[in-house]
Amino acid sequence: MTTETGRAAVEEILARAAEEGRSTLTAPEGRAVCEAYGIPTPPESLATSAEEAVAQATEIGLPVVLKIVSPDILHKTEAGGVLVGLRNAQEVEDGYATILSNAKAYDASARVTGVQVQQMLTSGQEVIIGAVTDPSFGKIVAFGLGGVLVEVLKDVTFRLAPASTGEALSMVDGIAAAEVLNGVRGGEAVDKTALADVVHRLSRLVTDFPQLAEVDLNPVLATGDGATAVDVRILVDPAAAAEPVRFSQDEILTAMNRIMKPAAVAVIGASAEDGKIGNSVMKNLVNGGYAGEIYPINPKAAEILDRKAYSSIADVPGDVDVAVFAIPAKFVPAALEEAGAKGVAGAILIPSGFGETGNIALQNEVLAIARDHGVRILGPNIYGYYYTPENLSATFCTPYDVKGGVALSSQSGGIGMAILGFSRSAGMGVSAIVGVGNKADIDEDDLLTFFEHDDNTELVAMHLEDLKDGRAFAETAKRVSAKKPVVVLKAGRTSEGARAAGSHTGALAGNDRVYDDILRQSGVIRAPGLNDLLEYARGVPKLPTPKGENVVIITGAGGSGVLLSDACVDNGLTLMSIPDDLDAAFREYIPPFGAAGNPVDITGGEPPSTYRNTIALGLSDDRIHSLVLGYWHTIVTPPMVFAELVVDVVEEFRRKGIHKPVVASLSGDVEVEQASEHLYAHGVVAYPYTTEKPVAVLGAKYRWARSAGLLP
């Protein structure tokens, strides 16, 4: 990336700035930092007299820009310290004098290092490239078009630093107005590789020197054969280099395995009294069918639910993996000391009254105790957790026993209850439901790491409001989502705007924009709302992974076909352009006034055989990768007849080893509800009265397959 010399040059500049207690670098320093990392800047030099300025301008080539250089003048333009478009020696000479007198008038005490003489670039597309330190994600880089419109329309992309050249290129291509860079209306196409290279180099720079808190290269001028950072602005902050503490993957796995698959669970605050949380937890463990040891801890009881009770966890004869806390917050520290001494792997802190009520001190105290003993904390302020392969319902809610491949987590108890109710109502097979609450310790990337290696889990769906360590999450999610779909509902999208920031890039880095880009970069499927999270979780694992982008709609109702096409486009799906021979093959089965093409409109009055034949064709032809079905309720093909024939033909092809995603939208009287359920139960994601939902689930599957590199 850079030479030792380059690195040393940056170090020297930063040392000087630190020594002088500065939080900004001067323009020549900024330029030198860029040059050290191979980021092109315009020819320039520093003049300390008018004569020097004229000589340098002549050498660099006119026209030039003159800029004041002073460690005390931050806003150069405001101070009258910038003159552009100086075309000859006289203008440069006069300009030097003007800048110096303006600076004196602005701040008589400002130290003046000199005047920067810079070649004035007169053509090229203005872009902005920057880096900023995000409180959750750490170093991130930004790319956008320069100028007023982009500031207004906020058309910017972000990535974690360091960003590879490929990632950087995806940023350049990822802005809404990317077409501008390809040259529109006779404009020159710019060298996007050169732009990506600048992004990449800047991302390395801030990674190597984390004290570079914010960097603006604004504007960068891009032409057909290069990109030059015309103006450089750098804020330094030693605190920006702080990194969160992280556990290794092995440490996480060892602890999480004991927590999710415990051999013994203690319930601290177990109770025999109905309505108490400690009673509900006991009942759920026992009635849920958990086969491990269950130890009620209660100094005032001899036995609870026919199990011998212990007055302290210290008295339990065997080892204990998990301690579930069902006692008031204030008693947690003492009990956690005992549990830690006993060697538990996980403390499940159900009680509230910690950080969420402002009692951060208590939360920190509890975390310190846990760290002392090598205990991981789940919570506090949670409903508990479920892990169905172990029949484990360590919660005060009701047990859940429909086993399956979906693991869910929620930051909020309310959302956890919605997950539970939806799952039960839809009969969704679940491996785990986990409340993470205040996330004093265990957070989403710990869970992801466990689910990654958990053979019982096929998909992970997470509700979250923030990420303690967004970088760790992004890295973990990237690794996990290459194997299993990870769906995320990020709440609080709209509550936070741009943060207060000292740089332009910082001001653009509104919270949700950064989350959106980085979650996508991590291969995460982002759900727009709670219901989408739940439907994606339910539907995505039902569908086989498509082998290509070609989607074909087969519909009995032309009207549904139009709406399904809309939905395909909305969800980024590719409506296959049907080749002539395939078109002819479809026409064999449909009435003459039906429409082949895509959608294939078989028309409304058709018998079951027409649905069957066209669907079979869609499944058998290798060029088609996914089917979207639109059903129209008629007397000739009633809902259950349709549902059964679809299941029949799909299963027939599965037996032949042909697995393609098939989703369906059913339009009709209430019988379509039962028909949809029948289809869903057999792996065809089907909904009544909506053309949007089945296509949205298919779209989620495609988004995952693409980011996991499973599509050509």
Added chain:
Amino acid sequence: MTTETGRAAVEEILARAAEEGRSTLTAPEGRAVCEAYGIPTPPESLATSAEEAVAQATEIGLPVVLKIVSPDILHKTEAGGVLVGLRNAQEVEDGYATILSNAKAYDASARVTGVQVQQMLTSGQEVIIGAVTDPSFGKIVAFGLGGVLVEVLKDVTFRLAPASTGEALSMVDGIAAAEVLNGVRGGEAVDKTALADVVHRLSRLVTDFPQLAEVDLNPVLATGDGATAVDVRILVDPAAAAEPVRFSQDEILTAMNRIMKPAAVAVIGASAEDGKIGNSVMKNLVNGGYAGEIYPINPKAAEILDRKAYSSIADVPGDVDVAVFAIPAKFVPAALEEAGAKGVAGAILIPSGFGETGNIALQNEVLAIARDHGVRILGPNIYGYYYTPENLSATFCTPYDVKGGVALSSQSGGIGMAILGFSRSAGMGVSAIVGVGNKADIDEDDLLTFFEHDDNTELVAMHLEDLKDGRAFAETAKRVSAKKPVVVLKAGRTSEGARAAGSHTGALAGNDRVYDDILRQSGVIRAPGLNDLLEYARGVPKLPTPKGENVVIITGAGGSGVLLSDACVDNGLTLMSIPDDLDAAFREYIPPFGAAGNPVDITGGEPPSTYRNTIALGLSDDRIHSLVLGYWHTIVTPPMVFAELVVDVVEEFRRKGIHKPVVASLSGDVEVEQASEHLYAHGVVAYPYTTEKPVAVLGAKYRWARSAGLLP
């Protein structure tokens, strides 16, 4: 708008162009047309010699632009016919010669009228203002920012012409990048009134002269004190002046009243044989409880379903209002002649085999017969229609009998069946369900006009794929939506891109963009998808009209509160900023660690009284206009307890005359489904497992209330 002289000037120019068989106006003609309507253009004149050009340039003021004027050169720039930035007499003189020689080289046979000498405006914000003839809406005007970015980002607004100055101003403020016009980063704020005035004047111009098929004012330069159309491009086309035939409101109402509330219905092709469409229609009429006369028409039967059958409608003894056709397409013309002669008001054409299968000739033939007899046609290619106040199920589908205030229509039979199934499943009270199919005659604006005056209808929901006469629809919808909400699902949003067009404005006028702007201008609530259409139809009439914008969220689950806030912002709702006294009042009822503010987070463990007290406060305080409730299932306040207390307190306030919209999102185990139904049945729009849907319905209500002028 313009003087008689101005109008005459335009007439003369158009007459000359017509005489010469031209489809474009020259630049000086375009300029003259603009001037006639008071649209400012830069000082300019026509030079026919280099000396004249120099003299004119000196008088107008340098720098100037020179442009070739030739009826044979359409693409001036391509022909080397434009030179900009000529700064002195010499440059103008040379430029004149250059342009003439370029023109000759480009097309030796081109007639050259001369060279346009135009003042070069060197500052100002570039915008584009244009007019185009839309196939459905007729004359429409467009406004957008000029330049590459807007072309790429397609940030343009449209309105029907003529557009008032107020409407035009809403266009100027309605683009995404509107902030640019207010001056950002030190840029000058432009005179938006002057821009709106240009839009307004252009809209009058194309209304007065409909043969002006497409007009580009591109760019218009806007400054702090005016707006000038720098370049004018006009395409003329006499065919662009064609207007569709329209019925008067009285004519529509008279016919529609007889059709929707008939005293007698004849079924042409009535049958006694199960499975026949003519049998289903008879059964649905009889079993649906229709109390008027039912006449089966069938030459081969004596009676059908115990009703005397007639061999022809001509034989029916009394008057007949409606004839339902259940015969193959080819027999329709003859039968329609008879029905017309009998004096029916409406012919309900169920059969397919007309325009939708390419048989446009037959459809036109049938329409001509109907027009001859003053019969209105519904269809062809439809399932029929329902009007529940008359117990009328004139359809081959199953009867529907849950009466209520929602009228629905669909262009597609498949969507009609989804409407029927959803309505039955949700128990939605319906006044009418109407299939419009091919819309050979009766279309959405006929239905709207009937529903407008129908006391049984409170809301109209329509699925449509196109509008035969978009202008008539827009005007009718504007009138009706001021009284009753009109919800529209426009299908085919994404299937059509920009149309082929000779002008820049035409190329920008992609189908859906125009629909979106004009539907909004008409006060229509646009549903993004089928399920939204149905949920808005069901929910919007349940909610009272809010009296102001202040929405307050009261939630038991902090997590739901965050998601509900997201949904409020997504739906354009205003989260009330809670005044201190109100904040204090809420705090009276919630735990100390709960959060007042908005959302009001009462926390999860609270008893029913906390929900009750805070909701009662929300209903009683005049400053709060709507409530969004987030429920979290707990043992302390189970789902049905919550539902009953909410209904109780809402009804208590209703008795006091206080009606505010209340919607709810319920998070919990499956019991929340029943609780949601109970709430919905009592006028609280509630859903389980989703924070998005209840807020979307409230958002739809607000959109309607705002556009109907019911909010301050």
